[in-house]
Amino acid sequence: MTSDVRERPTEGDEDSRAKRLLSRMQKINAPADFGVRLDRRLGEERRRRQGRSVRMPAFVPFRVPIYAASIIAIVGMSVVAYYALIRTGVTPEEFSAPKQQIGAPTFRDSLLMDKRGVPADRDDAPAELEERSSRMHPRGEKAPSVSFSRERKEAGATSELKKTGDLELAAPSEGLYKAKDVQKNEVDSTDMKQDSIRRAAESEQQPPQEHE
């Protein structure tokens, strides 16, 4: 018996219709090469498992898990580092402290140098530079000690050879400008530089003093 007029289904009917539709859906199957692909992936899995252990033939005749090998390596490195520090006598503070640049000239050095880079407050510096140094610092006050590298000594020797030449103020090198930046808070660099130029000019005008 057919009827053109469809009866409005009840909620329960629609619910069961949905259920029936779902249950009649075509079954989805795995692809034909599913097993082959799975075997390949399982092979990779097995290899990865084997890769998690390492053979240490020099020490142990059997395989060691990778985490155990890592722990052994870390402990070994720690022991080596500890004894290395103890033997060299380096304290952790010294070890971790930032290293000061050896021989790096300060701005004060630049004021005490002539253009050939010879510091004026060293015993082996040329006499004229010592004299300049004594003028720059008040009497009784010790001139600040500066490092005097081998290169500067050689430069001083050159300066000695050219003693008769004019004393000119050297333009500070790039490193010296950096040093100036470091001491920016202490000294007004521009004023100091002008002062040094003025002193240099005075020393040009004055006749060389004779030492007793």
Place this chain on the structure above:
Amino acid sequence: MAQTTKPWADHTDEELMARFQSGDEEAFNMIVSRYKDPLMNFVYRFLGGYDDSVDVVQETFIRVFRKRALYRPIAKFSTWIYTIAGNLAKTELRRRGLRAFISLGQSRGGSGQYVDVADERYSPEKAAESALKEEIIQKALLAIPPRYRELVVLRDIQELSYEEISRITGLALGTVKSRINRGRAQLQTLLKDIYNV
């Protein structure tokens, strides 16, 4: 010489798993051949996308292989493997940030909702009609929220019992039943037009 061992087909899932746990990989192959199609059906209906579903099912078996020592026979093996597959499928769903990409829920001149299927896919032939119908149902399934979809698929497509679904999902029995009812109600709204197809 008579074989004393049971044929593989007579072993229960739990027995196969016990043999696999003791190192018999042939038992694992038997498990794969038993479950690859049901899992494929479940994951495909839940996730959509054939290739992604294959990947998820393969990953499920790899997890079973890797975690075989964790299985205890106090639970049914099917519950365990469906739980793994469902979790992986949900993870995949989150990863893809998959939203129902079908244009369901659009109103066409009023109250009715429809499933947007391209006209050129329609064929008067019965087989094509059936395929079209199937596609519409699949799209409608993917349009309902995953928390309902999983339960509806497990119940109405995989035909598992409410108790087993409850164990697989970890939900209370009442929650399972109410969610299945809500899922079906949403489906029947979406599939209103297909009843006349």
